[in-house]
Amino acid sequence: MSDFIEEGSKYLIGNYARYPISFVRGEGVYLYDSKGKKYLDMLAGIAVNTLGYSDPELTKAVCEQAGKIIHTSNLFYIEPQIKLAKLLVENSCLDKAFFCNSGAEANETAIKLVRKYFYDKGQPEKYEIVTFTGGFHGRTIGSLTATAQPKYHEGFKPLLQGIKYAEFNNPESLRKCINENTAAIMFEFIQGEGGINPIDNKFLDEIKKIAEDKDLLIVVDEVQTGIGRTGKLFAYQHYDICPDIVTLAKGLGGGIPIGAVLAKDFIAEVFKPGTHGSTFGGNFLATTAGIVVMEKVLSDNFLNEVKEKGEFLENELKKIGLNPRGKGLMIGCPLPENIKASDVAKKSLEKGLIIGTAGGNTLRFVPPLIIDFSEIKEGIDILKSII
Secondary structure, three states, rough: HHHHHHHHHHHOOOOOOOOOOOOOEEEEEEEEEEEEEEEEEEEEHHHOOOOEOHHHHHHHHHHHHOOOOOOOOOOOHHHHHHHHHHHHOOOOOOOOOEEEOOOHHHHHHHHHHHHHHHHHOOOOOOEEEEEOOOOOOOOOHHHHHEEEOHHHHOOOOOOOOOEEOOOOOOOOHHHOOOOOOOEEEOOOOOOOOOOOEOOOOHHHHHHHOOOOOOOOEEEEOOOOOOOOOOOOOOOOOOOOOOOOOOOOOOHHHHHOOOOEEEEEHHHHHHOOOOOOOOOOOOHHHHHHHHHHHHHHHHHOOOHHHHHHHHHHHHHHHHHOOOEEEEEEEEEEEOOOOOOOOOHHHHHHHHOOEEEEEOOOOOOEEEEOOOOHHHHHHHHHHHHHHOO
């Protein structure tokens, strides 16, 4: 272990089980460590590096913006923030955007927005939000509470009041959670950390029906599924639904920290000056990066190629005996109990392939969206040699 890594162990809080590797540069879908070893990255910083590494347009835009203004407060209008908001709104079914710094912050914002909406309607008793087992919404106290996975709660109780848990893809379990205090249903179309679990179409129909009958808001966490990851700009576009609130982060900035919340007008209007904010949210640097990412993802054939590459990845995984699930370039492969996903990920790393794991002993593939077919094949060949 190098002196550099030893210093990391000495000075950093140990809340990550870090591999003894330090990367020094990246190009396309490849990373290079301090010893010069090359790695094919099929994790993309956990679904973050949409355009891979050293994208020339993103690099140029960020560098030029850094030479002008990196940050002012939101007491002033920020031109790239407005431009990015326009791109998000005009390519979605929602009306207004709010910017923050992460997915957890975006989900905290959504929780506050739901509560404020019903409070302003004169229904303060409607404050409960139903989320689902296997979901993951962040690690702040509100988003942690919304994450219906007990392993993440250990040591952090008491949690936020007003969050109820139903079993994912189980309509009867959902119905049992609904009462006069229910305000919203919050979910992911494809659960990421829970094991790449897609929503069932009939279950989604039940969510829509209950929300309409009971006057509930539908909040969709697209932190991991958004910005082209599933082959559409937003995962909700695969389904017959327009959510009331959508949260975004990860891939939106191409590696620059940014989060966003999109909301319909009648909900967004309850946030008046002083009700919510974010010091760094939507600053010049972050939104400049977001504009480049959005324009590339929305360019001709980009999303179609994500869909095609996702189908190719699924087929290649099937050829080596795995059972992939997901959409686009968000694919999970559950493994049998006698093979640990963490062991496969570690052995892959030794052979120059970066892949992830998720709940339920699942391998996770969320590569940069710019990966090509030959690079996918290269990754599968490495994986095959291990499996």
